Amino acid sequence: MPRIEQPRHDDKSSLSAEKRSLFVLIRSVADAGGMDFTHFDTAIDKLPRRRVGFYPTPFHAVPNLSAAYGINLFLKREDLAGPSAISGSKMRLAEFILGRAIEDGVTHVITQGAYLTNSGLQFAAACLSARITPILVLTRNVSRQGELREFRGNYLLNKTMGVETHVINVTGNEWHSPKEAARITDAIAVRKAELEAQGHKVLVVGTGGAHPDGFIAHALTFREMLEQSDAAGVELDYVYHTIGTGTALPGMLAAKLSLGHPVKFRSISIQRVNDEDRMNAGVIVERTKAVLATLGAPVPDDATIRAEIDIDQRFIGEDYAVASPESTAAIRELARAEGVFVGPVYTGKGLAGLLDHARSRRIPAGSNVAFLHTGDTGNLFEIPQVVGHIAD
Numbered sequence: 001m002p003r004i005e006q007p008r009h010d011d012k013s014s015l016s017a018e019k020r021s022l023f024v025l026i027r028s029v030a031d032a033g034g035m036d037f038t039h040f041d042t043a044i045d046k047l048p049r050r051r052v053g054f055y056p057t058p059f060h061a062v063p064n065l066s067a068a069y070g071i072n073l074f075l076k077r078e079d080l081a082g083p084s085a086i087s088g089s090k091m092r093l094a095e096f097i098l099g100r101a102i103e104d105g106v107t108h109v110i111t112q113g114a115y116l117t118n119s120g121l122q123f124a125a126a127c128l129s130a131r132i133t134p135i136l137v138l139t140r141n142v143s144r145q146g147e148l149r150e151f152r153g154n155y156l157l158n159k160t161m162g163v164e165t166h167v168i169n170v171t172g173n174e175w176h177s178p179k180e181a182a183r184i185t186d187a188i189a190v191r192k193a194e195l196e197a198q199g200h201k202v203l204v205v206g207t208g209g210a211h212p213d214g215f216i217a218h219a220l221t222f223r224e225m226l227e228q229s230d231a232a233g234v235e236l237d238y239v240y241h242t243i244g245t246g247t248a249l250p251g252m253l254a255a256k257l258s259l260g261h262p263v264k265f266r267s268i269s270i271q272r273v274n275d276e277d278r279m280n281a282g283v284i285v286e287r288t289k290a291v292l293a294t295l296g297a298p299v300p301d302d303a304t305i306r307a308e309i310d311i312d313q314r315f316i317g318e319d320y321a322v323a324s325p326e327s328t329a330a331i332r333e334l335a336r337a338e339g340v341f342v343g344p345v346y347t348g349k350g351l352a353g354l355l356d357h358a359r360s361r362r363i364p365a366g367s368n369v370a371f372l373h374t375g376d377t378g379n380l381f382e383i384p385q386v387v388g389h390i391a392d
């Protein structure tokens, strides 16, 4: 049989090159048994949302680092989500959570985290723009970080915005200690009761912005990445990101599963995520199922979702918010190759994991890889215990 060349221009020839490749992408997604973008968008557009960030966030190649590692690496810039220069992945969650809160007449949002929380900073900014009063109940691990003596990093930015903060000194990691966790829960309950007694309506949002209304937000991140990588002429093989409280992965996984895309997610953890820990694969599975249901997509069995979860816990270092040598090296490497900054608490550790996987060829040479830059740049201005000695 002779090889028959197909015409170079078919019935889509009137479309621009960009639109044509997107058309091919949508068709291949639909052929793979997934839902199409229109149904996906319609399901999300129905949800209440308070727009604060600048979306879609940028997606760009990092050619110098790519050449050094023999992969095609791209950055998806949630750190530039706005509204300020120091943003991150929690802004998307805030948009959906506050969308509902505004409909419900909420006047105050109480959220919690470590004193250097990225999530708290972004929720505070989003709340202020929506004329909701943000309150942060924060922990400081004094055995690691010492007493609070000066305003730095994200905490400085929160105080600049005039945010009400309550700092609780702890001596361990509250994520693993029910006793420490109870002190925070109690403090939130007390403040909530005071406000309610004054007639206010209070919404409590968990650590990291973990709230059921927000998990769908990062389905949009992956959807944006599909369009942007397609426009760049590549099909993504891997998406790497830093995992902590499990708010970004469920949405991205649900988008991948619902759209039928072959990408693999690889999560580098900054906290233990074994079955006995508060955040674990089972939590991700449940949240992913909830997002799929909201999208109106088929919900596969738990084992199918579990098989998509790949978490590497080797880059935690000594503890949460303690600088690690690998993270310090990764921060420097990206900055020196590309003039881009990742942070010491999350994204430096996540990037360190990605670079290690590239070196050891857990990422095959020539792969198309996106690193989700979730933010954390405010923490570059933290105390040395948190930042390490980056600028040697």
Ligand SMILES: *Cc1c(COP(=O)(O)O)cnc(C)c1O
Residues within 6 Å of the ligand: 088, 089, 090, 118, 119, 208, 242, 243, 244, 245, 246, 247, 248, 249, 346, 347, 374, 375, 376
């Ligand atoms: C919260 C956070 C993470 C972890 O993301 P989860 O969605 O909570 O797993 C990663 N990077 C940064 C900068 C964060 O603020």
